Amino acid sequence: MMSLFHWIIIGQALIVFAFVMIYASGFAAGGVIAGIRLGVLLEIAAIGMRMGFYAVQPIPGNLLFYGSLSGAIEMIIVGAIVGGIYKPAAARTS
Numbered sequence: 001m002m003s004l005f006h007w008i009i010i011g012q013a014l015i016v017f018a019f020v021m022i023y024a025s026g027f028a029a030g031g032v033i034a035g036i037r038l039g040v041l042l043e044i045a046a047i048g049m050r051m052g053f054y055a056v057q058p059i060p061g062n063l064l065f066y067g068s069l070s071g072a073i074e075m076i077i078v079g080a081i082v083g084g085i086y087k088p089a090a091a092r093t094s
Helices: 003-025 027-054 061-085
Strands: none
Touching: 003 027, 003 061, 027 061
């Protein structure tokens, strides 16, 4: 696993980048609540992807359940953090 660890870091960086870009493009005005909403929506998509993996790979069902549960908690926390930190740039006036 350690020989492939860099792929985990790259994958997490891509997820963070996508989350922040999606938040900035349509959720930023809503603050923390909008960040949590985005986290929940993205986790619903992730659960769908996990279900697809479950259908084609030999993983136990409880791994699907616990992975989805922990993913939901993680994305709610991430959404709250992004919503609390991200501040849209002020509109320019001419």
